[in-house]
Amino acid sequence: MKKNAWYAVLGLVIALPLVLSGCGNSGNKIVIGAQTYTEPKILAEMYKALIEDRTQVKVDIKPDLASSPVVIDAMKNNDVQMATLYTGEVFNNHFEVKPTKDRQEVLKEAQEGFDKHFGFKWFDPLGFENTYAFTVRKEVADQNHLKNISDVKDLAKTMKLGVDTTWLERENDGYPAFQKAYGIQFGQTFPMEIGLVYEAVANKKVDIVLAYSTDPRLKQYNLQTLKDDKQFFPPYDASPVIRKDVLEKHPEVGEAIGQLVGKIDAQTMTDLNYQVDVEKKSEKEVARGFLKKIGLLE
C-alpha cells in the first residue's frame, strides 16, 4: 500500500513538469488565436500551413475567442502569439488615437500604436476589408427604394435592428456615434452572436441587421447591403499581427506570413468563407486549397 503511494507520487513528480512545460510558449511552438467567425479561422489555417511548411515551428490554433479585444488581451498575455486583426480595431479603447477615417492613416495608427504599446508587428494588409454593412432583405430594399443607409431614416423607428454583441457599445463607430452622424434611431435593437444575424433578417425576425461585409450568407440569403453614404465606418483592412519577440526568435515565420500580404481580395475572402459556411468544408481544407491554388503550397 505504501509502496504504491510512493510510485504514484513519483509518477506525478515526473509527469507534472512535462505536462506544465507543454503549456505556454515553449521553444518551437506558437499559438494563433481566432475570433468566433469563420474568416479569421480560415486565415489562421493559412498561417499554420505556411509556417509549418516553410519553418521548423509548430502551430496550434485557438479558435472562438469572444472578440478582437479578447484576442489582443490573449496576445498581451502571451497565451497566443499571433492573430488576424482589422485596422478599425485601433478605435476600440486600446490607446489614444487620432480620429481619422483615411485608410492609410488608420493603417499607420494601427501599425505604430500596436508596436509602441504592445510590441506587436502589424503586417501590411492581406488585401481585403471586412467592415460593417447595414443589410436588409432584397424585397424590403426594392419596395422602399433603399440604396444608401440614409434612405432608411424615415423607416427606422418602425424597424427592429439586429447587431453583434459589441456594436451598441463601441465608441468610435458604434450606435451612439451612428445616431449622431446619420440622425437615425431604430425602433428596437437586438444584440446577438454575429452568426445569427443573417438568418434573423432572412426569416423576418428582425428587419435590418449590421452584418460583416465578407460574410457569404449575404449572398446565400439574397440580402442587400446599404451604402455608407456618410462614410461613417472606419476602414477595416485585415492583417496578420504577431508578437515581435516571436518574430525576433523566428524571423523565418515573418517571411512565411509575409507571402500572404496583398494576396487576398474581398471577393476571394467571401468565396473562401462561402466554402466553409455554406458548403460546410473544413477551414483547413479551404485554406490549404487556396494556398495551393496561388502556388504558395505544394
Place this chain on the structure above:
Amino acid sequence: MVQAELSIPYVDFLKDRYPDILRAAGEHLAISGISVAIGCLVAIPTGIFLARRRIPWLQSVIFAIANIFQTIPSLALLALLIPLFGIGTKPAVFALFLYSLLPILRNTYAGFQSVDPSVLESARGMGYSAAQRLLQIQLPLAFPYMMSGIRVTTVYVISWATLATLIGGGGLGDLIFSGLGVNKKELIFTGAASAIILALLADLLLGRIERRVTRRAGSNQEPSFTS
C-alpha cells in the same frame, strides 16, 4: 490609493449608465422569473403526481428527460431552439424553463416521499379526503423541500440567463458581452456583479417567503436547508 483612483471613474460610469444597467437587470429578472414560474407550474404537479402514483417506469422516464435537459450545455440548447422559436426572449425563456425542471421536480418528489406513510394512514382513518390530505398534510410537510428546489433553481437560472444575450434575448449578458467586445472591464464587472446581486436578493426573498409561510402554517418545521 489605487482603490480611490479606480472607484471615482467607476462611480461616474454608474451615474452615466444606470438607465442601461437597470433596463438590462429588469429584462434579466423578467426572463428568469417567468422561466422559473412556468417551471414550477409544470414541475410541481408532476412531482406530486409521481410521488403519489408510484409508477416506476414513468418516474424513470420523466426524471431521465428532465436530467437530459439539464445536462445539455446552455449555449447549445439556446442554439437548438432557434429554428423553433426564432431569436429573442422566447427561446431564452423556454431554454431556462427546461433547465428549471429537474431541481424543482426532484425536490418536490423528495418532499412528498418524505411524508411518513403512517401519518397519511391515520389521516385517512380520521376521515381526511384526498384533497385535505394533500393540502393540510403533504404540502406543508413537503414545502421546505420544494422551496429549497425553487431557490436553487432560481439562482441557477439567474446565472444562466446571462447567455440570453447571444440569441438576442437581452438581460445582463448584454453588459458582459459588449464589455468583452469593446474592452471595457467596468461593463463586464457591472453585468456580472448585478447578476450576483439579483441572485442573492432572489434567494433572500424566497427564504423570507418560506419562513413566512411555514410560520403561518403553525407547524414546527425544521429550518430549511439548501441542497
